Amino acid sequence: MKKLFWIPAALLLLCISCKQDVLTNLSLREKMNAKISELTEMNELGTVEYKVTKVIKASDDAKWYQFGDRKILFQCTAILKAGVDLNKFDPSKIKVNEEEKSIMLTLPKAELLSFNLPPESAKMVYEKVAITRFDFSARERNLLLQQGEKEILDNVPTLGILQDAEKNAAAFFKSLLSQMGFESITIKFA
Amino acid sequence: MKQNNIIRYIPVLAVTVLVLVAAALLWLKLKPKDEGLKIDETANVVTEIRKIAQFTSACYYEDVILKDKKANESLGGKVVNSFSKKDKPILEDEIVIVASGNVRAGFDLSKLSEKDIVIRDSVLEVTLPKAEIFEVIVNPSGFDVYVEDGTWSHEQVTKVENKAMNKIRKDAISDGLLEKATELGVTKLTELFKTFGYKEVVIHTK
Structure with missing residues (x-):
């Protein structure tokens, strides 16, 4: 039977x-077999790099139909680069006086140019799963890391990276333009 | 006689199946919607600040699909398929990851020294360093776990993700990212330097 x-x-x-x-x-x-790729042109000057570390932790407490909790903790380091997008640079805003060897440059406002959270920099440092529950799946772990990524990105304006990027961009152009023979250099951001 | 025994069990089986179906339906109705896991709020700590001067002139984007297999660990990974001549486990775990990444390349202008910038009359001559790859970026939002059979540890998944990143980097180089970055970079910087008032701008690369 x-x-x-x-x-x-x-x-x-x-x-x-x-x-x-x-x-x-x-x-x-x-x-x-189908390769999906694209090569595009860029025109960006990165002037500052920040390393930001973050602890990503989540507790999946048991619901009424479950027994036991799950907890997970990651430590990750993201690399953020900020600077100026020179595609937004307007050449008509440059004022050059060849006789006085002076230049006034108006650069676009600094912005975040790249965010990099490489897989090897997201380390899982703790995981506790009750015997009655399933382990965290790769998909679940990735969703948690995605939330961490979003939190860091949401906090960019408070990090001070954009201010540093503008300060460094101004210093870079002052140094470059003085090497190019300018004696009076004014840099503005708009 | 045997047939009679089988017929006797049919109603029992039917009732069992009905009870199981009813229980499953009830479970689906009563089970609360899973809102997904949420992370706790934690601080973002800036650990290092570095001044850079990276002029990015080209970017390569690619979506790659990577597949990996391993012996199922619940059976110790030692159960070998006796029907096959190959030493292949009978139960395999499989993972398929779709990675969307980009590779940024251009000139590191912090390597420019005084002797790399020469002005003769109103001709500006600049010697740029070699174009280089600044970074290969595949963030967690760029990874999608498409198929996940069996148990895959974080380290095992990281290995597959690293393979995907290496493939994107390799493809970017073979598709001529560095050559494109050099060509575009020279054009863009020539345009920029001309706006500073030089009649002629000559850019060389090392």
């Missing part, structure tokens, strides 16, 4: 798993 029940069930499960595997692999193979 037991055999009669288990044989068709096992066959059904085998069919389902085989079908899924074939379908998944086919579409994946197609996707893996």
